[in-house]
Structures are given as structure tokens and as C-alpha cells.
């Protein structure tokens with residue numbers, strides 16, 4: 001089996017990982033067309049979906065996917081194209097569309113490779129329909145996804161991404177073992193061979209479902225950022241996450257140039273550029289001191 005793998009680069013890599021709902025988009029992606037089209041009130045849909053999970057000891061993401069397939073029956077045909085169309089209509093926070101290439105360019109100017117990754121419990125087929133995904137702004141989109149039968153209709157979950165299994169993708173990005181089925185994610189890598197050490201990982205999220213990722217990134221010296229909705233200005237979640245050491249920084253979810261998030265990201269890139277110069281000297285010294293190195 002051939003899996004796509006990435007290896008350590010000459011330049012440092014900063015991997016910026018994003019949650020999707022309420023991080024890049026102000027609302028849940030399912031609530032921006034699909035739920036309305038199957039004739040549901042948004043609140044009622046989530047209530048019933050969460051009830052299904054509770055009553056059956058079911059993962060909440062598997063429950064919403066079941067309900068999406070179930071409720072589509074007789075209302076619409078749940079194909080990849082239909083889901084991509086919903087994705088294309090999803091609202092985005094200010095500046096999101098231009099953000100990815102601008103930050104990548106800023107990285108280039110500082111000799112840092114910037115890569116963008118989505119890690120979301122939402123639906124991959126919808127995210128695939130967004131303008132950014134179609135413009136190939138993302139290195140990878142890790143999200144829940146559906147299995148489609150030979151007539152192209154959604155039948156079953158293919159991947160269900162919940163808050164704790166979100167973390168496996170950080171390890172994949174760290175080692176460059178990107179395929180979700182590649183068991184190489186458990187291989188041992190010497191610190192010098194790790195493509196994106198955790199200190200160069202940035203995780204941006206808004207809520208509880210991001211906590212395991214944020215905590216992991218924070219603990220290993222990376223950069224966890226909490227965002228809050230600039231329209232409500234409700235900072236209660238980010239305050240709580242900062243006080244419990246899940247995040248280091250919080251900013252409004254505004255992605256335009258010179259926004260606090262823009263400045264923060266650029267500072268992280270400049271820090272990485274400077275720090276990795278020292279790490280390279282250290283790695284070279286280690287190599288010289290130990291003739292057995294590399295093994």
C-alpha cells in the first residue's frame with residue numbers, strides 16, 4: 001500500500017490547524033442550508049440528533065451523520081455534489097478567503113513554509129465545496145466524511161471525527177504521515193527528523209471540541225489560539241480555556257490584514273524563523289560530536 005508521506009524540509013514548516021465551525025464560519029455548516037432543506041428547525045435537528053446519541057450510547061458525530069442521511073430521504077439526494085454545494089454557500093468570517101495565501105506568502109518572505117490543515121468534526125464533503133478548498137489552500141482536510149454507494153448516494157459514515165480522535169491528526173502532521181489509514185503514525189522518529197515539531201504547530205479553535213488538540217499543542221510548546229465571535233464579542237469560552245491552560249492567546253475570529261490574529265500569526269512565523277536557526281546549529285553540533293550519528 002502506498003501512502004502519501006512528507007519528509008523533513010530544509011526550511012522550517014509551520015502547520016496551522018483550524019477547526020471549521022465557529023472558527024472559520026460563524027455557524028455549524030449543517031445549519032446553513034441542509035437542515036432547512038430537509039424541513040427542520042435547526043434547534044430541533046440538533047436536539048433530536050443529540051437525543052439519538054444519548055439514548056443509544058452513540059457518538060454524537062455518528063448520530064448527526066445518521067440523521068443527515070435519514071432526513072434526506074424523500075427531501076433531497078445526498079450526493080457529494082449536493083454537499084459541496086451546501087459547502088460553497090457556507091458563510092465565512094471576515095478575511096478568511098484571503099487569509100491562507102497571505103499567511104503563506106508571509107512565511108515565504110521569512111524562509112518558513114506555512115501549511116494550512118483543517119481538523120473538523122464537520123463534513124469533509126461540505127468543506128471540499130468551499131472556495132478555499134477548491135483553490136487548494138489546504139494541505140489536508142481532516143473531517144468526518146460519508147461513504148457513498150455506487151449510485152453516488154451517502155449511505156454510511158466513512159470517518160467520524162470527534163474531539164479526542166481529532167488529536168491523531170496532529171501526530172500525522174508532526175511526522176508527515178498524512179494518510180488517515182497509514183499506520184506509520186506510530187513509528188519512532190528522532191527529534192531531528194520530525195518534520196513539524198509540536199513547537200511549530202498552531203491550533204486555532206473556538207470551543208470544547210478543540211480542547212484535547214489545544215491542550216496537546218500547548219503542552220508540547222506549540223501555539224493554541226482561541227477565537228471568539230466578533231459579532232457577539234462573547235469571550236466566556238476563551239477566558240475559560242486560557243485559565244485552564246488550553247490556549248495561550250485569544251483573538252476575535254477576524255482574518256483580515258492587521259487584525260489581532262494576523263499580527264499574532266506573523267509573530268509566530270518570525271519566532272519560528274529565528275528559533276529554528278538555533279535548532280539547526282544544535283542538530284549540526286550533535287552530529288559532529290557523535291560519529292555514530294546519524295545511525
Ligand SMILES: [Mg+2]
Pocket residue numbers: 019020021022023205206207209
Ligand atoms: Mg468549532
